[in-house]
Amino acid sequence: MTSLDIGTKIFGKNRYAIVSARHWAAVASAFTLPWSTSGQAITAAIFVVLALITIKPSDWFLALRSPASAVPIALLGLLLLGMSWSSDPTGAGGITHYFKLLFIPILIATEISPRQGFQIACGFLTGCLMVLVLSLASLTWSSGPWWWFKSAGIPFKDNAVQSGCFALCAFGLAVLATRAAHQMRVRLAVGLSALALLFFADIFLIYVSKTGMIETLALFGLFLFWEFGGHPRALLLAIPVVVIAVIALSFSVPAQRRLAEIATDVRANDASQETLSTASRRDFWRKAVGFIEEAPLLGHGTGSTKSLYESLQTSAPSPYGEAVPDPHNQFLAIAIQVGLLGGALLLLMWWVHFFMFFDGSPISLMGRAIVVQNIVGSLFNSHLSTVTQGTLYCAAIGLLGGLVIRKSHRNSDGQS
Numbered sequence: 001m002t003s004l005d006i007g008t009k010i011f012g013k014n015r016y017a018i019v020s021a022r023h024w025a026a027v028a029s030a031f032t033l034p035w036s037t038s039g040q041a042i043t044a045a046i047f048v049v050l051a052l053i054t055i056k057p058s059d060w061f062l063a064l065r066s067p068a069s070a071v072p073i074a075l076l077g078l079l080l081l082g083m084s085w086s087s088d089p090t091g092a093g094g095i096t097h098y099f100k101l102l103f104i105p106i107l108i109a110t111e112i113s114p115r116q117g118f119q120i121a122c123g124f125l126t127g128c129l130m131v132l133v134l135s136l137a138s139l140t141w142s143s144g145p146w147w148w149f150k151s152a153g154i155p156f157k158d159n160a161v162q163s164g165c166f167a168l169c170a171f172g173l174a175v176l177a178t179r180a181a182h183q184m185r186v187r188l189a190v191g192l193s194a195l196a197l198l199f200f201a202d203i204f205l206i207y208v209s210k211t212g213m214i215e216t217l218a219l220f221g222l223f224l225f226w227e228f229g230g231h232p233r234a235l236l237l238a239i240p241v242v243v244i245a246v247i248a249l250s251f252s253v254p255a256q257r258r259l260a261e262i263a264t265d266v267r268a269n270d271a272s273q274e275t276l277s278t279a280s281r282r283d284f285w286r287k288a289v290g291f292i293e294e295a296p297l298l299g300h301g302t303g304s305t306k307s308l309y310e311s312l313q314t315s316a317p318s319p320y321g322e323a324v325p326d327p328h329n330q331f332l333a334i335a336i337q338v339g340l341l342g343g344a345l346l347l348l349m350w351w352v353h354f355f356m357f358f359d360g361s362p363i364s365l366m367g368r369a370i371v372v373q374n375i376v377g378s379l380f381n382s383h384l385s386t387v388t389q390g391t392l393y394c395a396a397i398g399l400l401g402g403l404v405i406r407k408s409h410r411n412s413d414g415q416s
Helices: 003-011 015-032 037-052 057-064 067-085 099-109 114-140 159-182 186-205 210-228 233-251 253-267 276-294 305-310 330-356 362-377 387-415
Strands: none
Touching: 015 037, 015 114, 015 387, 037 099, 037 387, 057 067, 057 099, 057 387, 067 099, 067 330, 067 387, 099 387, 114 159, 114 186, 114 362, 114 387, 159 186, 159 210, 159 362, 159 387, 186 210, 186 233, 210 233, 210 362, 233 253, 276 305, 276 330, 305 330, 330 362, 330 387, 362 387
């Protein structure tokens, strides 16, 4: 009995209503992702259940034969297998952080139209807009009722998550603005550009995340390269954007404080002069390399990271003050647990996902932006294993990848 037969048996002939509910669960999940972990988890679970009972066998075949699905499944399979040689198979930072990789094949297999994909993206944009309004309101009205905020300008989650979400929104809006300009839809282009600049400016107004700032600059570089190449018009756009970032930084006391910390790290001669954030990361990375050298091929086993760091706390205590289950680098986080074989699968996954988006359509541009952001962010944090950034990556790659794969499949069927 196929998944479709099961869905029909349970819900009768109301498949259209089930598919519609599945779609709006996806929209709700995208909407809640920037600001609510529990809300996103609930709506995502509803979507997955409805997707599993409505996906056709042919769609599963289309998804699972794609390297975009096969490589993440192989990585998850290796992590599951790695539990068998781990001293702490259920330890922190282990397998539970990587089940989200299954979002990729499930979303690729789910039949989602370009219009539905756009509605899901609008759900994410709407959630980010809500966060943006609250952030800007708190920055301009500092005495307002913002006691429940995480910190200044950050109503939910943290500055790295907020900056990452805002950077993607700014990128997507900028891409749509250039398309509108090419179509001579001037008002729409101006409106989209203004909104993109608001997202961009807010990144530099809040307590600047080093990771978020680097991700933002990387996406801005990708946008300039893809839209303008080496044309002088790229410089005309880059100058006012840089000016906006500088102005935003000059008006933000928290951002200036953060820049002062970054400057301290740059001038530091040794770890004792660095800020806690940088000194801790250097300590995490140095120890992680040592762990990988001890078990280079298959690692120490899934879930073993925290116990390994704890074993060095007496002889080489962390500047952070305690052992952590996260080396703050995604490649190291994988390689410690399942060796360089796992690290190679991670790099292969990024490579496959990046080159899956092969044309200049907005869908492909956003797909490449998602991959670039995850790679850059994973240099300084284990983004794939974190709740929001990891879920955003897997869901977006599954959604956008599914649209690209289905389009390619339809084109190949039409030519045959």
